[in-house]
Amino acid sequence: MNIFTEAARLEEENRPFAIAQIIDSRGSTPRHSAQMLIRPDGTIAGTIGGGMVERKVIEESLLALEERKPRLFHGRMARNGSDAVGSDCGGAMSVFISVHGLRPRLVLIGAGHVNQAIAKNAALLGFDIAVADIYRDSLKADAFPPATQLLHADTFAQAVDALAIRPDNFVLIATNNQDREALDKLVEQPVAWLGLLASRRKVQVFLRELRGKGVSEASIRRLHAPVGYDIGAETPEEIAISVLAEILQIKNRAPGGLMMAADHPSRHQRVVIRGAGDIASGVALRLFHAGFKVFMVEVEQPTVIRRSVAFAQAMFDGEMCVEGVTARRAADVAEAIALSERGIIPLLADPHCALLEQLKPGCVVDAILAKQNLGTHMDMAAVTIALGPGFYAGKDCHAVVETNRGHWLGQVIYSGCAQENTGVPGNIMGHTSLRVIRAPVAGVFRAAVKLGDLVAQGDVIAWVGESEIKAPLAGMVRGLLSDGLTVVSGFKIGDIDPRGENADFTSVSDKARAIGGGVLEALMMLMHQGVKSTRDVLEVA
Numbered sequence: 001m002n003i004f005t006e007a008a009r010l011e012e013e014n015r016p017f018a019i020a021q022i023i024d025s026r027g028s029t030p031r032h033s034a035q036m037l038i039r040p041d042g043t044i045a046g047t048i049g050g051g052m053v054e055r056k057v058i059e060e061s062l063l064a065l066e067e068r069k070p071r072l073f074h075g076r077m078a079r080n081g082s083d084a085v086g087s088d089c090g091g092a093m094s095v096f097i098s099v100h101g102l103r104p105r106l107v108l109i110g111a112g113h114v115n116q117a118i119a120k121n122a123a124l125l126g127f128d129i130a131v132a133d134i135y136r137d138s139l140k141a142d143a144f145p146p147a148t149q150l151l152h153a154d155t156f157a158q159a160v161d162a163l164a165i166r167p168d169n170f171v172l173i174a175t176n177n178q179d180r181e182a183l184d185k186l187v188e189q190p191v192a193w194l195g196l197l198a199s200r201r202k203v204q205v206f207l208r209e210l211r212g213k214g215v216s217e218a219s220i221r222r223l224h225a226p227v228g229y230d231i232g233a234e235t236p237e238e239i240a241i242s243v244l245a246e247i248l249q250i251k252n253r254a255p256g257g258l259m260m261a262a263d264h265p266s267r268h269q270r271v272v273i274r275g276a277g278d279i280a281s282g283v284a285l286r287l288f289h290a291g292f293k294v295f296m297v298e299v300e301q302p303t304v305i306r307r308s309v310a311f312a313q314a315m316f317d318g319e320m321c322v323e324g325v326t327a328r329r330a331a332d333v334a335e336a337i338a339l340s341e342r343g344i345i346p347l348l349a350d351p352h353c354a355l356l357e358q359l360k361p362g363c364v365v366d367a368i369l370a371k372q373n374l375g376t377h378m379d380m381a382a383v384t385i386a387l388g389p390g391f392y393a394g395k396d397c398h399a400v401v402e403t404n405r406g407h408w409l410g411q412v413i414y415s416g417c418a419q420e421n422t423g424v425p426g427n428i429m430g431h432t433s434l435r436v437i438r439a440p441v442a443g444v445f446r447a448a449v450k451l452g453d454l455v456a457q458g459d460v461i462a463w464v465g466e467s468e469i470k471a472p473l474a475g476m477v478r479g480l481l482s483d484g485l486t487v488v489s490g491f492k493i494g495d496i497d498p499r500g501e502n503a504d505f506t507s508v509s510d511k512a513r514a515i516g517g518g519v520l521e522a523l524m525m526l527m528h529q530g531v532k533s534t535r536d537v538l539e540v541a
Contacts, residue, residue, distance in 0.1 A: 003037040003046040007100065012147075014128040016040055016101045018061040020073075022048055027091030029053070029077060038097075040065055048095065052087040053077065061097050070098045103128040104192075104251060107163055109156060109182045110175035111138035114197060117240035118172065119144050125244065127170075132159035134178070160185040168192050170247050172227065180206060188219045193250045195227035195243065204504065211452050217308075221321045229256075253342050270295060270340075271523070272361040274376065276312035276347055277304040279387065279403070280367035281322055282512025283519045284311060284345060287365075288325055290520055293340045295359060296327065297350040303487070305479030305495055308451050309508045314347045316482055323507055333358040356380060363523055366391070369403065371421045383526045385519055389418050398526055401518035403511075410514035412522045429498045434472050437494035439464045439487045446483055452505050453477045461494060471496055476503040 003019075010017045018038040025032045030049020037045040038061040048054050053075045060073045073096075076082075077089030106122050108115040111133035119129050123145035130149035133139050139150045153159035156178055165171060167190040173182045174197035186194055187210060196203065203225045210220055228242035249256045269292055273280050276296040288294045302312035311327035314320035319328045327345040330336035333355055336346030348355060352375065356364070363383040366376040372390040378397055386396060388403035394415045402411040404419040425436050439445070443465025455461055455471045462469040462480070464487060479495030487493060497503035508516075 003035060006037055006045045010039075010101045014101055014103045014105070016065050016099065018065050018097050018099050020048060020057050020061055020095050020097045022093060023096050024094035025091065026093075027077070028089045029091035029093045030089070038062070038065075048093075051089075052085045053093055056085045057095050057097070060095075064097045064099050068099060068102055070096070072096055105130065105166070105169045106247070107165055107169050107171045108132070109159065109171065109173045109186075111135070111143070111150075112174060112176060113236040114239050114243075115172065115174050116143050117236040118243055119148060121237075121240050121244055122247075123148070125248070130163055132156070132163055133175075134159070156182040157185050165189065165191060170251070171195070172197065172243065172247075180209070183210075183223075184213075187215055187223060191222075193247060194223050195246070196223060196225035197227055197239070197243070198225060200226055204506065207506065208452050208454075208501075211450050217313075217451075218317055218319075221319070224324070249343075256343060269293060269363070270359060270361040271363040271365060272297060272353070272356065272359055272381070273365045273367050274351075274353065274374075275366070275368040276302065276310060276315075276327070277367070277369065278306035278310045278508065279369055279512045279515055280365075281309055281311045281327075282508040283365060283367050283387075283516040284327075285323060285325055285508060286513070286516030286520050287523070288345060292363075292523075294345050295336055295340065295361065296345060296347045297353060297355070298347060299351045300349050301482075301485060303481060303485060303491070305481050305492060306505070306509075307480065307482065308505050309512075311345060311347060313482075315349065320347075353380065365519055366397070383523060385522050385526075387418075387515060387519070389421050392417050399522040401515055401522060403515055405511060409511065410518035412518050412525070414522075431473060431498050435475070435496045435498060436492060437461070437469060437472065437496065439489055439491045439493050440469070441465060441467050442488045443467065443486070445481045445485050445487050445493055447480055449477050449480070451477055451480050454500055455496065464493070469493070473498055475500050476505060478503055478505045 020036045022034050030051055034048045035046055036048045038058055042058055056075055057073055064071045074083045074094050075085045076092045077087045078084040079086055104127050106127040106129050108119060108131045111131050122129055131144060132151040134153060136152050139152055151159055151162055153162055160182060169191050170193045171186060171191050172195045173179050179198060207220060229245045231242050233239045233242040271287055271292045271294050273284055273296045276298045284294045284296060296311055298312050298315055302315055304310045304312045307313045309322050311320050314327045314329045327347050328339055330339055330346040330348050336348055339346040361381050364380040366386040368374055369388055373396055376386055378384050384397040385399045387401050391397050391400050393400040393413045400413040400418050402408045402418045425432050441464055446463045449461045454476055456474045457471055459471045460468050461471050473496055475496040475498040478497040481493045
């Protein structure tokens, strides 16, 4: 079999294969110049001479295919020593192994105008494209690039099954009125990226229904919806650019953002945030989108209740996504820095900030909200900012940000303290303390409902030990402690939002955004003033 003919066939079918080519040989070797094609099942076309060296090259080629990266193999025709392949010929051979037929696959569920525009642009980007629809008239070949796989099925569930979707595929659902059927089939299926083209309101309804069916939070967090970048897109062609920009960001593991912002000082500055609850996460989002390299440190088992908008959940699940930004638990500083370079917020178990010496941040933000200072001081970084009461700006830190709701929420204080804690939760539809649920006794917490569930007054929502916890009012479960945590009497374990289905538990609160804005203002001001030669200290290679 001609290996080039076979390579062309496999490339056309986007089926992976490797090409092994001898680039150097010395002494007695089976061949001095040859090429061999290796398929994923280990079968070959052509030969580089057979024997033990060929077996070793096949093994190396399969590893290269698995890693999707080329590699260089060195082998000596000897039984012992480095690079020995287990033969007695006495020569040596170097083989370059390249991988092919690995075009990324984009699966489009629905063949409407938007997916037609996406397919045309994705083909220019080198994607292998498959499109499925239940309407045969929508699958006209001239509406899609050549070589697009067009699949007609009676239902979208059948279409998903027939497409043989793999974990490395990118999948977009855009069917107008039957998205839910496809989403049910795909939401728990491992894929490289799963997007849903839908309104924010429709997404909220779907997420609530998925949780009601018992779909795990880990699976739900993998869904990108609403999909795309906010570029004011309206036409199918504009929407295609918006969606493909997000797909390329995920595919290329890029942080996103404007290229013109690359030289902004913030892009080279590390900020360590103490705490990763919902307010801390709102601060992290503000700083992350402003270009700072955000690192977060937490306790091993954080007791946050607004878990759907708290990066702290990554301490339990390994990864957490809030408003399209991903945080991932890191085992050490080296892994944390690597994650940050890929546009992922690292989360480290380091409640006492023992890792600051290694991280060398330009700024530390105390966002624990403990109403007291748990060890934060001005010498932690060139800029130290704290949230709420318990700190004195000018002594404990360089700035304090007001956290009390009202006219001064988010105010930056450069000398003095924030307002004292009122102990009264924010007012929602006339409810303050009533909507916050506290443990009546000490014990282990177990939930009876999930975040986003709608409950009636008196419904059992959890247990602490053997004690039932009932909803104090009707509404949406917006906050809930993680199962298995031990709490003391009076500990905050949940939060009911009386707005019910109109509440949004998937995005950070207005309070978190306001406080985050205050932190960003303080950081930029202090950088400008050059606290402790900030501009020099903050720059991290």
